[in-house]
Amino acid sequence: MEKIQNYINGELVAPIDGQYIDNYEPATGKVYSRIPESNHQDLQQAVNACKQAQKEWANLASEQRSILLMKLADAIENASEELAKAEAIDNGKPIALARAVDSYRSAANIRFFANAATQFSSEAHDMGAVGVNYTLRQPIGIVGCISPWNLPLYLFTWKIAPALASGNVVIAKPSEITPMTAYIFSRLCIEAGIPKGVINILHGSGQSIGSPLVEHPDVKAISFTGGSATGRAIASKIAPMLKKYSLELGGKNPALIFEDSCNTEQDFDKTVSEVARLAFSNQGQICLCGSRLYIERKLYPRFKVALVKSINALKIGDPLNEETQHGALVSQAHFNKVYSYIELAEQEGGTIIAGGNKVKLSGRCEQGYFLQPTIIEGLTIDCRVNQEEIFGPVCTIQPFDSDEEVLGYANGTEYGLAASVWSSNVSRCHQMSSQLEFGIVWINSWLLRDLRTPFGGVKSSGVGREGGLEAMRFFTEAKNVCIKY
């Protein structure tokens, strides 16, 4: 059985004390590889490697850093099929999705920030005859990047790329649940000629390696994506250490669907299909997925019927099958959590109008963690199913009568990551956008990404922003130099 290795100081190495944990394939429910359960000793080796590499990497001309990162992006692109297959096996997502979204975006992330390395600039403030100020944007030093399991290499590279592009050295920890593509990525770093120690990848659980990484005094900043509870725990540890941190956390995202988004049959079909996509892509395991669908009452009956028909037609199957549209949930524990919310929905008075059942496939996927895409009707905003992040193929639908009413529902949870508004009325779309308490609002679209834009949430969905210049600013310290003439 394959043993995944850590990547420290440019080499693939076993964990120092030889401890491994099992890695399960969600589609089969079977262990298919083993992961280092790294600890503080492995971390110290990575910190030592970073210290050796730090100065040279920071002092490299930005163009040289950019060239190396471009080589890494090329290596990812060349390995895209291997990565897509690995992601489908490790995560349970359909291979077509892994190919179109995960492999593609991982290369795009690196390429985008390779360009940013040469375009990033800082400000000068002229004081006329008195003097001038200019601001240096200097790398922080050793930074920690911690990523979740839902878009494994995609979110891993989204953090690492700006950290490296701005001259930092990195210690990164992928989720223990989906470590495989980060392991392949280590090999690609070697192939691309990334200098030793510039990036180090440590595998293992949050407790054994995530926590020590966050608390290591030589690690000066933490970029974290994951659940809000973990984010809070991390912040409580590092805030007193006065480290810089960025937290991209959970969501409970609403979609606000107005009747005027469906003025023609064509618009109706398109909106139904996009809403199905926003709720159930990657089995609902994208932080940006909508899980609360609010539909204007006049449109509600017709929209509901079409939506149910659309999701009942999704092909559930082996993630490695090209035809599959709905794969497995990532783990048994996560399956149990998601399923418990379906049971809770019934206790809270909801009616399941689509799905709701475990799916038993035959052949190699007999023991996999498959769950039907599920829609629940009849729940109020204050119930737990509408308040807590489920992070699976489960959403609720509810009719509304006025803009004010739907705005109250949309803003009525502790989360504020992403909302979408579906309407042909531009003024309404703007009014809604300005009043929605979310970091991201999509109008008549979902997951339409431009990597230059600020990315992140408000309220319990996070602190700070990623993306474009925001990320380059996060990974640098501003130093103002004032010259008096």
Ligand code: NDP
């Ligand atoms: P977790 O918070 O459980 O874990 C995220 C990462 O943190 C994992 O690598 C985990 O390791 C690690 N970790 C766990 N405990 C600690 C700790 N005490 N110190 C340091 N690191 C730790 O999230 P999930 O992996 O379950 O991911 C799902 C969550 O991520 C959802 O809430 C989702 O909304 C959110 N998310 C947010 C996004 C955003 O951009 N806002 C994007 C994508 C997901 P391990 O798993 O190995 O224990």
